[in-house]
Each structure stands twice: as structure tokens, then as C-alpha cells.
Amino acid sequence: MPLVIVTGFPSSGKSRRAVELKEYLEKEKEKTVVIVSENAIVGEEKNKILNDSRLEKDLRGNLKADVLRQLNRETVVILDAGNYIKGFRYELYCASKQIKTPHCILHTLSPIDQAWVWNQERPEDERYAKEVFDGLVMRYEAPNSSNRWDSPMFTLLPGDSLPSDPIYEALFLRKPPPPNQSTETQPLSSTNFLYELDRTTQEVTTVIMNSQKILVEGDDIKIPGSTEPVCLGRKVTLGELTRARRQFISYTKLHPVEDTGKLTSLFVQYLNKTLG
Template identity: 65%
Template sequence: MPLLMLSGFPSSGKTTRAGQIKDYLESEKGKKVIVVSENEALGEDKNGVFSDSQREKEVRGRLKAEVLRTLNKDDVVILDAANYIKGFRYELYCGSKQYKTTQCLVQCPTPIEEAWNWNLERPEGEQYLREVFDGLVARYEAPNSTNRWDSPMFTVLPGDAPPLEDIYAALFLTKPPPPNQSTQTQPLSSTNFLYELDKSTQEVTSSVMTAQKTATAGEAIRVPGVDEAVCLGRKVTLAELARARRQFITYSKMHPVEDRQKIMLLFVQYLNSTLG
């Protein structure tokens, strides 16, 4: 399934756009469309979820798992969510590459106070609290079409109609990006793999701890031999890195990959998604 992600502030019209695109693809193009909804994943306590970083991560994890579970080459998955963290959008981009399918992003930029007023028009039990709303706006990492994981990107302003034909062309009339090392998981044989897994993750951990001694909080950290930087947005403790390393090793033993450089890249991506 091609993947279409929405992105925008709370109450910026994302669900409306998702419905318009779904109706068009189903009625005009005969496609099957599955909508993975953040609102459904949040349940009735979205203010509580977005006030608790651990619960928020758990919801993102469920959304990602549901999207990846339903991806294939034929139909469409629409992720109706804020998708406000660039690392999360990157993870889903890698997922679509792994499944060799296309993706695009629809951004819904809305003035903050207009979005807040739309929020107040919701039923009382479905409204964001002001402090939660403002917190999500402050944490929003706007998509950038120059990033490969945010491209192709379609910006739909309030009052405008989505460019439905262009969206269809991006999903069905273009070739998906070729999978690369970070999205392929070819098994390695054993003893050598376990040695490289332990050594590579330890090198990344050591690089991060050493760099943090002189880096400012939130500064990107380059790891030798890895193209992608560690971007955590804050300084992390050795205990946090050690715990993430153990979790990554456990997962990697079940999903071994091909070479040392790939292990290090995947571990950097894992740190960005779990600690960022």
C-alpha cells in the first residue's frame, strides 16, 4: 500500500483532508484505503497522553506498527496524525522503502489561533487543553520538502482543496525509492554477527557520551562511519543509552543485518526514535 501521511498542528484540518483524499481515491480511482487514526489510538484521554512522554511514545509505536502491518503495493494507507516529529516521519519513510512502495506527505499549515478556535468548536470532551495544545505546537517539527522523507510534499492551506490528481500521481504513477542498506535485513551468520553487534553499538554509545562532554544540549552528534547524525534534542545519561543498547541488541538478534556499517546506522536511527 502506498503511504500518505498528514502533518499539522492539533485541530488543523488533518482528518477533514484525510476524508477528502480517501473519498477521491475510493470513488474516482477504485482504490482500497485504510485510515490509521491517531484520534482512535489516543482514546478518550488525549490530554493525558500528550502530557506523559512515555504514553505518547507508546501511542506513536502503536501507530507505526499498524501502518507497517498494513503496507503492501496495491492500496493506500493514510496516517491521520500530527506526525510532528521528523524522526518518526523518517522511520515511516524507511518502512515504505522496505516494502518497496511509494509515499507522500500532506501538510496542513493553519495559523495557531485559527487551529485553537477550531479546537474549541469540538465537543467539550474532545478538546485539547490550552497547555497541551501549546505544547504540541511548540514541539512541532515542520516538514521540509528538501528532506527525502518529507517528499513529495503537498501543502494544503485552509479553504483550499487538496491537489487530488497530483497526490494520486505521486502514489501510483511514480516508482518507489529503491531500498538501501538501512532498510534491508539479510541475515548474517552468527558468531561474527554477535561480535559486530556488540562492538558497533558500544562504539556508537561511546561516541555519544564523549561528544556530549563538549556539545551543547540538542546539538547533532556525528558518529564516525555513520552518515546520519544522532539528534536527541537533549543530553542523555549513560544509563539511558545502555538501556536503549540492550533493547536494540535484543531486537537485532531476531532480525540480523548484513554488515557493521548498517548495524551502526540502524542503532543511530533507533536512538533518534526512542530517546529523541
């Protein structure tokens, strides 16, 4: 059944909206609904975890694992978390696409000042520390409905009523996106698949870094072995490329492709979607 990805600034009302949607789907539509909650995982360690990049990465891994365990054809899964990284939302979109079930984005768009006031009204052990709150706001990559992994998107201001019926229609009355080569599970027939995956992605990363030294910022970068250039529109850092490469490798290990000659093109497409 469908996946609902809730996203927004810290203390912007994400959990409240997740509960509202759960109650509507259960009472009005008699659906089975599960909320995967970031708060339930971090507990009182919230500020410690969200202030440490390694721990935060582990948190995202745990959230994704919980979603994948729950995601099936019988249950509506609502991911109640910041989900502020667009690459992470893309991974979740691919997961729902592989299972051939629709998804949607629920964006709680609250002013930063209002979110901070709500944060201060929480019990002390549930509040975000100021530096953690500011850091999450600064790193937040807002969803864009023109991206297919951020669409359909329902944006909610603090005083808005939950658009229950439109959300239901998006989740249950439209066809799921068809699987494509990047999400369709393929048999691992190539014995040197992992070697080719590592080599190919490293070569693409190297070409991009070298090209950025001589090209004008925003120029397309031609990649040997790919019919599609890298179109990032800006200069990216080695750290950004390394994270994207690691995410692509992790996903592709679980969903290997039959023809390793297509790895370059798939990685280029992934970079354009997540960093472009």
C-alpha cells in the first residue's frame, strides 16, 4: 500500500499531521496504517543524534529500514521525520516504485519563527537545542513538486485543514509509477559486478572533479560511456559526490542490473536527479 513521506522544519507540525492522516484513513477509509516515527527512535537522545553527522546517518538508515520492513500491499506507511535531504526522499520514492505502490509528500510549511515558538512550548526533554534547530533549518532541502519523487505534494500551512480526500485520491485512485531499470530487481549474473560498480562510479566522480577545474561553472560535463551528460548547474564538492556515490552503490548492490555496461548511464542519471 502507499507511502506518505512527511517533511518539514523541526517542530513544524509533522507528527500532528501524521496522526491526523492516520486517524482519517483508519476511521473513514478503514485502512491499515503504520507511522514510522523519527521521535520514537531518537527519544531523549534527539539533540545528541542530530548534532552528530555519523549518528544522524545511522538514524536515516534505521528509518529507511523500518519503512522497507513495513512497506507492502496491505499497509499504508507514514514516515514522520524531517526527511530534509532530497536524495533520501528519492531513495524512498524508488523503494515504493519497486513495490509498485503510489507515494505522496506531505510538506508542513511553517514559518521558522513559528516553529521555534512551538519548539519552546514542548516539554524540556523533547525540545530541539538552538544549534540543532538552526542546523536542521539551514540544511533543509525543500521538496519541489516538479521532481517526480516529490510529487504529488500537499503543502500545509499552520492553519490549513488536512486535505484528506485529495490525499486519499492520490494514494488510492491513481496508478503507481511503472518500474524502470533503476528500480526493477535484476539477477546478478555478472561475477565481477561489484568491481565494475565501484570502478565505474569512481571513474565518473574523477571525470566530474577534473572537468570542474577547467569548465565554466554550470557547464554540462560529458562522461565517457554515457549518452547523457552530467547537468548539475553548479559546482559540486568532492564530499557531495562521495555521498551520492556511496548511496548509489548501496542501492545498486541490492538491485543489481544485468548489463554492467549501463552502470555509467544509471549513475549519471542518479547524479542529475539528486545533485542537479
